[in-house]
Amino acid sequence: MKKFINDPKAFVPEMLKGLALANPDTLTYDSNFNLIARADSPRNDKVSIVQGSGSGHEPAHVMVVGKGMLDAACPGDVFAAPPADFVLEAARRVKSDKGVLLLVNNYTGDKMAFEMAEELAAAEDIKVRTLFIDDDVAVKDSTYTIGRRGVAGNFFVIKAVGAAAEAGADLDEIVRIGEKVNSVTRTMGVALTACTPPSKGSPLFEIDDDEIEVGVGIHGEPGRRRAKLVSANEIVAELLQSVVSDLPFSQGDDVALMINGLGGTPISELYLLYGIAHEGLTQKGITVGRNYVGEYCTSLDMAGASLTLVKLDDEIRELLAAPAEIPVRVF
């Protein structure tokens, strides 16, 4: 295993400590709960937004805690849901009279942890709601999921509800916005290589030098099919076709287009993919109104990328364009 690492068991806390040391004015860190929170939380004048999920997807979600995005994140270990008590503690720390929204990518483990935490928080009279994100079109059910998986599209839900919360929207309104953004967001990814979880020490799955996994999950779960490595043009064509036909997106639509790197793919290749996807959409009569190129939701050191489309309207456009201040720039 070739990583910058000390003890694999300390990988997540050491990363979180580095993140906190790099952002002393804006973030706080509680190592007992893997808890990264805004330094200015709790704030009673806004709904608080919390996301957990496993680690290994950075910058999601600990690195998007900040003004206009998340109020707190409480990741589990690499590719593992956070314990319910991490989520409960996060909800306690950022609880607000206006309420707390728990965002959950749709995986069975995360769903269980968050639903239990929601129940426990409600028992403590914390006003709380939960919202599930499931933007991955690749497969219906999967290794760790009943229903669709939540992947890089979660960024758009976080950004939209974060902006609405900052603007003072109430909890019902924020849930409405989050569900709406999730309902018009679609993603599909492709892996060129497997990733290596620190505690495993070896690649998560076998893949030949001339193979790719089309529709891969962000924990290395199988996608639609194992295929031969083809050109960037052919890969983008397949991702676009799968994503566009799913909503479906159609001629005249204005969309946000995201090319998300899975961790081991350099930004040069991501811009190359972006150009192909932009032109492909233009040919379909779909306008790219906003674009996002970089790493948003990764899978450790996996070489690969995903393509996300969001159907824009005035409301979503405005929420995505609102200012935000987080450790890494992702918009």
Place this chain on the structure above:
Amino acid sequence: MKKFINDPKAFVPEMLKGLALANPDTLTYDSNFNLIARADSPRNDKVSIVQGSGSGHEPAHVMVVGKGMLDAACPGDVFAAPPADFVLEAARRVKSDKGVLLLVNNYTGDKMAFEMAEELAAAEDIKVRTLFIDDDVAVKDSTYTIGRRGVAGNFFVIKAVGAAAEAGADLDEIVRIGEKVNSVTRTMGVALTACTPPSKGSPLFEIDDDEIEVGVGIHGEPGRRRAKLVSANEIVAELLQSVVSDLPFSQGDDVALMINGLGGTPISELYLLYGIAHEGLTQKGITVGRNYVGEYCTSLDMAGASLTLVKLDDEIRELLAAPAEIPVRVF
């Protein structure tokens, strides 16, 4: 070779086209010269800043063209200096009564191209100066270099001269600032894996599964030594010791600390390294006044990282903190 790529010969132009399509309001692209320029250039009220260098180091330098940073970049092919006529054309496009500064990382090929371009530009009555960056402490001479190499520290020179140019400083003053920042900037890197240039199609050098290259160059040039893979703590200790002792940085100094990913290393590992480096500096009585964690100057898909320190004073601190607007966020 596992990359998102069509024809390897089209790798750079396809990346640049994607970059231009993603930034239609702020950037222009001329495919004849690999030329990415600010859409609002030339501007006669400021010195223009140009950087070429080979491709494969993205976001350096094409993705830091924008307000407060570069006015234009004209990269060569992957790891190849731009032809002198690319540099000359870039200087023509952004020429200003206040002058043009050409920034060059210290490699023999780049030096030749830029010095020839400077001569040709001067013959066309373009007011032009050239500044060399050589922040890498690893080795004195190297495969492609007489003297020290320019690596990720070039970001700080670009940021400082870009801010000074935006504030209206004249060419002499900007050269003074650039030389000053370069004189207090030191970097050393380490590779865990080799990178694969598109046209070669296979890794640039051999490295065993339990080996690292300490002091690696950003084109995969040999560093100080081949070593056994050790813990992140030990790697950071060696990088810090090499960098700190070189200027030297000493107790009471206020520094900018950058942990730069070389392309294939996920940001989780970079923050882990950051935490270790921050604590190591604190133990030495050196204060981290500004920090930078992410990809600034990469080596294609190489897994690895570099550590840069800049000695801060009021002038440099202010220039680094000045606003800038570029496609990717690197500060």
